[in-house]
Amino acid sequence: MNKSPLEQIKELVEFLNHCIKMYYEYDESPISDFEYDSKYRELEELEKKYPEFVLENSPTRRVGETSSSSELEDIVYETPMLSLGDVFNQDELLEFDSRIKKEGFNPEYVCELKIDGVASNVSFVSGKFVLASTRGNGLVGKNITNNMRTIKSLPKVLKNDLSIELRGEVYMKKSVFNYLNEIKEKNGEAPFKNPRNAASGSIKQLNASITKERMLDVFNYTIVDPKKYGLSSQSEALEFLKDNGFSVNPHYKLCKDIYEVFDYIDEWKDKRKELDYETDGVVIKVNNFDMQEAIGYTIRTPKWAIAYKFPALEVETKLLDIIFTVGRTGNITPNAILEPVMIAGSLVQRATLNNEDFVRERDIRIGDTVLVRKAGEIIPEVVRVDFDRRTTNLAPFKMIEVCPYCKEKLVRKEGEAGHFCVNDNCEGRKKAAIIYFASKVAMDIEGLGEKIVEEFYDLGYLKDIKDIYYLKNHKDDLMRLDGYGEKSVNSLLDAIEASKNNPLDKVITSLGIRFVGGKVSKVLAKRFKSLESLMNATYDDLVNIKDIGEAIASSIVAYFKANSNLVNELIDLGINPVLEEDTSTNKIFEGMSIVLTGKLESLTRDEASEIIERLGGNASSSVSKKTAFVVAGSDAGSKKQKAIDLKIKILTEQEFLDLVEGK
Secondary structure, eight states: OOOOHHHHHHHHHHHHHHHHHHHHHSOOOSSOHHHHHHHHHHHHHHHHHOGGGOOTTOGGGOOSOOOOOTTSOEEEOSSOOOOOOEEOSHHHHHHHHHHHHHTTOOOOEEEEEEESSEEEEEEEETTEEEEEEEOTTSSEEEBOHHHHTTOTTSOSBOSSOOOEEEEEEEEOOHHHHHHHHHHHHHTTOOOOSOHHHHHHHHHTOSSHHHHHHTOOEEEEEEESSGGGGTOOBHHHHHHHHHHTTOOOOTTOEEESSHHHHHHHHHHHHHHGGGSSSOEEEEEEEESBHHHHHHHOBOSSSBTTEEEEEOOOOOEEEEEEEEEEEEOTTOEEEEEEEEEEEEETTEEEEEEEOOSHHHHHHTTOOTTOEEEEEEETTTEEEEEEEOGGGOOTTOOOOOOOSBOTTTOOBOBOOTTOSOEEOOOTTOHHHHHHHHHHHHSTTTTOOTTOOHHHHHHHHHHTSOSSGGGGGGGGGGHHHHHTSTTOOHHHHHHHHHHHHHGGGOOHHHHHHHTTOTTOOHHHHHHHHHHHOSHHHHHTOOHHHHHTSTTOOHHHHHHHHHHHHHHHHHHHHHHHTTOOOOOOOOOOOOOTTTTOEEEEESBOSSSOHHHHHHHHHHTTOEEESSOOTTEEEEEEOBTOOHHHHHHHHTTOEEEOHHHHHHHHTTO
16 A cells, blocks of 8 residues: 555554564563664655654654653663664675765774663762663663662672763673573473563562572673773773773774774674673774764764674574465475574574475474574574484474365476475465465555454455455454454555555566566566556567566466456456556666665665666666676765776766766
């Protein structure tokens, strides 16, 4: 459904604020860190593009949580506790470095492991510990002094009469986390979900004796007003903290430039699993304090520091079972049922095993200890078996022979890895097809997710994708279902109606034709302009199109032969987009591979890519010897440097626009 920028911003703000509330007040994570970061960035981009719609309660305008607990005393900070911006790759780190250098600085950086815990502020007067608080919203925190007294790694009396305010991260060791969960399991209690949530809930206890039982620790990492102690840099401040008896993470490093920062990150991205505490990244700070002050701050973050987030590690867990699911095209996928394990901030209980060959090649068996990761940081997958921990009585994997839904015999075609249910009336396939049709990558019907599709299917309201557009005939029945009301049903029906206006390539994608994803759908839309034209295309018409091979052509012909009545009914229902003919003869980028990098001022990245493709070119994501030229916006990073190294022409955004306009 197409929504206005204001509607999108409102939804993102509401959702992210809900996640923040759950995270800080109830120690629950409704979504993974990766999903949160993605939605947060989406909000940032929208707010940057439409500053007139920025809301006062936007999470981008504040630092941390606002606790609802009225039983902990408020502590007001004279110096705010700011949060850090996040980056996820070397290009973004290069942009961070470039911004600082553009202001005339050539900094050294201090790298520190980013501890996955709870930010704290502590104060000492004349060598004695007097006060501690949480970050709160960065301006006002909560008094946790009694709880911090239980932390053995925080000194309570210093060896001199030093008065100092410092900040750190309270955390729970992984060994302690495992120990406490063993006790909870023996007592029949719900286990802690992860060390970070356990630390957060423990440090905010009203009963300090409970906090003491949780055996928390703290690493200190910064001093408020460090120049007061004759310190000129972050590296000096860390040494000063150590000299005065404070616990400092020992793995920090002074780096002379951003490339040494890359080396530090490479060293710790895998080595971190050897540590007895969770670290999800690296904090990079300009070392010199005078330079920090000159570089300055945004409304919520220092411009002289950034947090790099690590990609997910492989995590060990036990494979409890293997179950099988059927997809919209009939493909049967084995899935691992896992002993729940945290990966990249989310609890993983299932992972894909792809197909029979994948399982047999890795000799994966039920009962094995397996290593799991998130493919692309999103989809959990089993990587390999820890054979050293295998017991001798595990049965080898055996592929099923019939569909788990309709019990029809499965087919494995020669040269293919997958098994397929070829029963067009299989209920599992039909459900999967409807779910895919409504999904974000296809028709993007908001409110018609997997669980709702399954519920409506089981109730008889949905038996095919066309039935989605007849749900309006069951409006009164839907409103009587538990959990549904007039507002939610109207919103769903409006979203369904709006989906009729989707462009042709999205409609083609939504049909779920085997081998036809988003990219192929765009090719087909440009060539055939309408569903009717595509439906009437012959094998020869298709196979002669660039990017359409024999398998795709055969699949398209077979789909429309079997589903012509369905497609015609969709057309009759008003789902009949027609791609307007491109009458332009200007193909100045014909056959060229063009790379976009950096931030463009007058165009979005998608708009620039569309121009390139409309004029015959290919918008590529990587620079190579085959690249015709690079369009470099502000803060261009490693792609621009690679173009320089390969002596490839670099255009500014304005030069690119002049070229497009024929100037």
